[in-house]
Amino acid sequence: MRISRELEISLALAVSEARRRRHEFLCIEHVLYALLHDADVAEIVRHCGGRRRRALKRELERIFDEKLQRLPNGADVAPEQTLGFQRVIQRAAAHVQSSGKDEILGRNVLVAIFREPESRTRPSCSTSRGSRASTS
Amino acid sequence: MEFVVFILQGIFHHSESEAMQIMLHVHKHGVGVAGVYTREIAETRITQVEALARKHEYPLRCSMDEA
Numbered sequence: 001m002r003i004s005r006e007l008e009i010s011l012a013l014a015v016s017e018a019r020r021r022r023h024e025f026l027c028i029e030h031v032l033y034a035l036l037h038d039a040d041v042a043e044i045v046r047h048c049g050g051r052r053r054r055a056l057k058r059e060l061e062r063i064f065d066e067k068l069q070r071l072p073n074g075a076d077v078a079p080e081q082t083l084g085f086q087r088v089i090q091r092a093a094a095h096v097q098s099s100g101k102d103e104i105l106g107r108n109v110l111v112a113i114f115r116e117p118e119s120r121t122r123p124s125c126s127t128s129r130g131s132r133a134s135t136s
Numbered sequence: 137m138e139f140v141v142f143i144l145q146g147i148f149h150h151s152e153s154e155a156m157q158i159m160l161h162v163h164k165h166g167v168g169v170a171g172v173y174t175r176e177i178a179e180t181r182i183t184q185v186e187a188l189a190r191k192h193e194y195p196l197r198c199s200m201d202e203a
Binding site: 028071080082085 | 149173180
């Protein structure tokens, strides 16, 4: 199984966003933020009646600023993956495998985020008509 | 006690004086608040603390509650 080129770019963007903001952890919020730059994922969110991409990005930026601590000045360490991040990727991989495909796409990761319990990204995604059922 | 301070500084990024205060609270009351985080970050920090405690063989308990 492999990760699609677009998802690879999204994950790299998520890491660089966490690093740029000096966050200690690579969270699901960073992944969702990066996925919104993927045209395919943005289109799905739009069709599901989710918030507009710009509003969703603004809300994620608010979470980044208000809820996630920054590392002390001078500390430049690679952000560590949270357990939630690992579960999301594993879930997406398991779903792709069980459906007989061999490439994990951004949309698979988006669906996997909805299964994450009490993630702050869920209310953002499921606003309006968006739900897991309508994204899978 | 030193290990609790070490954890509070190393994992939770508290200053030495803050770490001492929290450690003394744990010492007196049996429990103390290491910090308030999102659920995702809290559970990840707990696994970091548990791994370190196991490695150094300290029976330290770390858990999360809804704030």
